[in-house]
Structure formats: C-alpha cells, structure tokens
Amino acid sequence: MLEMNPNPDTGKSIQPLTIKIIGVGGAGSNAVAGMLRSDLAAIPALILHTNSRILNLDTEAQKMILGGRRTHGLGTGGDPEIGRAAAEDQESALREFCQGADLIFIVAGLGGGTGTGAAPVVARLAKDSGALALAVVALPFDFEGSRRTKQAQVGLLNLKSAADAVICLPNQKLFQILDEQTPVNETFAASNDLMTQGVRGIWQMLTRDGLINVDFSYLRSVVHNRHTESMFASAEARGEARVREVVERLIASPLLEEGRVLEEASDVLVSLIGGPDLTIADVNKIMDQLNRRVTEGQLILGAAIDPTLVGCIRLTIVASRPSPDLLPNQIPHHSRLSSTHAIKGDIEAPFFDEPIVSHSQSRFKGPPPATTPENTELLLQQQMGQSDRTRKHAAKRMKQEMFNLEIVSKGRFEKSEPTIHHGEDLDVPTYIRRGVVLN
Numbered sequence: 001m002l003e004m005n006p007n008p009d010t011g012k013s014i015q016p017l018t019i020k021i022i023g024v025g026g027a028g029s030n031a032v033a034g035m036l037r038s039d040l041a042a043i044p045a046l047i048l049h050t051n052s053r054i055l056n057l058d059t060e061a062q063k064m065i066l067g068g069r070r071t072h073g074l075g076t077g078g079d080p081e082i083g084r085a086a087a088e089d090q091e092s093a094l095r096e097f098c099q100g101a102d103l104i105f106i107v108a109g110l111g112g113g114t115g116t117g118a119a120p121v122v123a124r125l126a127k128d129s130g131a132l133a134l135a136v137v138a139l140p141f142d143f144e145g146s147r148r149t150k151q152a153q154v155g156l157l158n159l160k161s162a163a164d165a166v167i168c169l170p171n172q173k174l175f176q177i178l179d180e181q182t183p184v185n186e187t188f189a190a191s192n193d194l195m196t197q198g199v200r201g202i203w204q205m206l207t208r209d210g211l212i213n214v215d216f217s218y219l220r221s222v223v224h225n226r227h228t229e230s231m232f233a234s235a236e237a238r239g240e241a242r243v244r245e246v247v248e249r250l251i252a253s254p255l256l257e258e259g260r261v262l263e264e265a266s267d268v269l270v271s272l273i274g275g276p277d278l279t280i281a282d283v284n285k286i287m288d289q290l291n292r293r294v295t296e297g298q299l300i301l302g303a304a305i306d307p308t309l310v311g312c313i314r315l316t317i318v319a320s321r322p323s324p325d326l327l328p329n330q331i332p333h334h335s336r337l338s339s340t341h342a343i344k345g346d347i348e349a350p351f352f353d354e355p356i357v358s359h360s361q362s363r364f365k366g367p368p369p370a371t372t373p374e375n376t377e378l379l380l381q382q383q384m385g386q387s388d389r390t391r392k393h394a395a396k397r398m399k400q401e402m403f404n405l406e407i408v409s410k411g412r413f414e415k416s417e418p419t420i421h422h423g424e425d426l427d428v429p430t431y432i433r434r435g436v437v438l439n
Helices: 025-035 080-089 091-098 114-128 146-162 171-176 184-207 216-223 242-251 254-264 280-293 339-352 373-384 388-398
Strands: 019-024 045-049 062-065 103-109 132-139 165-170 228-238 267-274 298-305 312-321
Touching (some): 019 025, 019 114, 025 114, 062 091, 080 091, 080 146, 103 114, 146 165, 165 171, 165 184, 184 216, 184 267, 242 312, 254 280, 267 280, 280 298
Parallel strands (some): 045 062, 103 132, 132 165, 165 228, 267 298
Antiparallel strands (some): 267 312
C-alpha cells in the first residue's frame, strides 16, 4: 500500500513516485525474477509469457499468461506476430496493472517470439496509462543465429517507436567482459545482472535522497516521447585511486564502445553512489573527467550516499544517442514487414528489388510476296486439284499426323465477288496467298 504524506502547503496528501516493472518473455521473466531477489524487491512487478511452463518461476512477481486461447500456453514458436497478438488479447488486464504508475520498466530479450512481439504492445499500453515507459532489452548473441538477430532488429525498431526510451544491452559484447571459460548459465546470468543494474541505476537516482537529487519531472522532460536508443554501463572501484579508476573502467566498458557512445550522446544520466567518505571533491573530479568525454550532450547527475559502500564508488550511466525520426519511405525495408518476411528478405531481394527491364517487341514485318491474278489462279488450281494425279499428290504432300489441312474450295466465298486489295484476293487464306507450304 502506498504511503501518503501530507502536503504542508495545501494540507492535501502527496502520492510518492510509483514505479512498476514488467518482464516480457523468457529473458525478461528471468531478469525480473532476479531483480526481486535484490534490493528492488519492493517494486511491484509482473511477468508475462505465452509459455505456461516459464511462469513456474519461483518469484514474488505477479504472473500472467498471454494469449492462452491462441497459444494454449505452449509459446509462440519464435513468431513475434503471435506474441504481438497474444499481448493484444490481454490488453484490458495489462492496462489495469499499468494504472497509477509514474514510471514503468519493460524488461525483455529481443529475438524470440514473446519478448519481440509483446514488448512494443506493453510499452504502448504503459504510455497510454500516462506512465513514462522505459524499456531495458537484451539483444541476442551471434551464435543464436541470423533469424533471431534479424527479428531482434525489427523488434527494436518497433519498441523504440512505442516506448519513450530503450536501453540496449548487446549480449555479444559480454564476450569482451567475461572470461572465455565462463559457463553458459553464468553468461546468461551476467546478462540478467546487467539489466538489473540498468533498472537499479535509474531507480536509485529517482528514489534515494543524497547529495544531488534528480526528480522525476526532470527525467520525464528529458526522456518523454524522445524514442531514443540508449546504452548502459556500470563500474565500481575501491581504494585510494577509486576516483580515477571508476571512470577509466566505465569508459573502457565494451558497452560504451571505448567511449564513442559518450562522444555521440545527446543526454547522459549519471548515477554516482559512494560511502559516507565520499567527498564533494570526489564528485567534482569524476564529473570533470566525464565532461571531457561528453562534448555535445548534457549530463544529468544524481549522487547519493550508501552506508555500506565505505571506501567504494559505484558509477552508472545511461547514454542516449540522437535518433532522427524516420519517414515511411526511409524505414528499412524489413521493418515495414512482419518478422517472417524480414527473414526471407535476403532470399527474395534479388528477385524483387532488381529493376525489371522490358524489351519491346520488334514491329518490323517482312513484306508479303508479290502476287498477281495469274499466279493466284495457278496456286488455286494446284490446291483445288484439276486432276486426280494432282489431287493425290497434293493430299499426300500436305498430310500431317496431327492436322489434315487440305484446301478443296473457297467455302462460302466460292460464288461471291472476290475482295481484291492491292492486287490480293483477301478471300484466299493468307498462307496460300503468300505461298507458305504446310508440310
């Protein structure tokens, strides 16, 4: 239940900031389950999936099966269109959960069916309820295949158009962070932990009282309807050189592409947390180093004290790159299609994207052979047969296996006045007039 604090100016109660988390799909559900086992356990959470088996997770989060009548609880088979339709089937229930929230985190993994298809629907419903919709998503490893990679890119484009901002965590870059001998289950756990850090960094910035506070209204003014793609990184350092080392470790993070993300960023949220021994000089040195990197964008700082971090500094940033609006004719071809079509694009492109060159047919026709009344009469006599010998010879010569074409008369034109045009009797079949022999 929300605690209500009296407003000293009006005497009316003030409702504190309300934050909710929605995990979508397998990766999102696992990540949210891990969040609720940490210091984020007090945040109301909901996990969604089309596979009822995934919802058997041991977690305190509310659970909802998507599209039960459509998928019968067996999943989407990796088809984002089914995931989208399944989420739309539960719109009323999802709207009810979103009601009253100021900020909603949508956590998902892109590339599969449920997370890719349902996350944009959830983000749209969150925004419709009046909340600020921030998505935190993991992109697939390369070894998961081109199909999931292409679906993830289409899903990311759809999610950016629905959410206020999307924080992307490319799983492939974990290879640059983790040891090569790291077990598979620990690798995916590290991906979930990164998503947890992304949510925690913003949550602490907004909810913890500290040296420098960032209120929700300011965050909303920076993020609302920006539809940006953001990158996230976190670092921690201890000891006497912690001020210098924490910035160096942060900038060296593969998630920030060796600092290039900071140089291109339009907005950078900074969450700085230290122990009781954190000084204002420490804060100044850290921000001075970051300001040298962020040359174009604005820095938004939140700094707080955690009594458990004696001799330690934890630095978390979310950097948003500018994302120009795409006109319909500028949107990549695959993003305007369903995910299935996007996968087929590499095969179909050579057949449909190349210009079709039409070749006009030649209009030249050879002139007909010269015909006079004399040789026309002679030709008719040969075809009609003036003697048995001639008739038998003509019949034998013109006989075919499939067609027995023997001209014996002019038919209905036998007794009529001939139609003469430029010296040709048009009542005589063309192949006879032109001397074409059928053999």
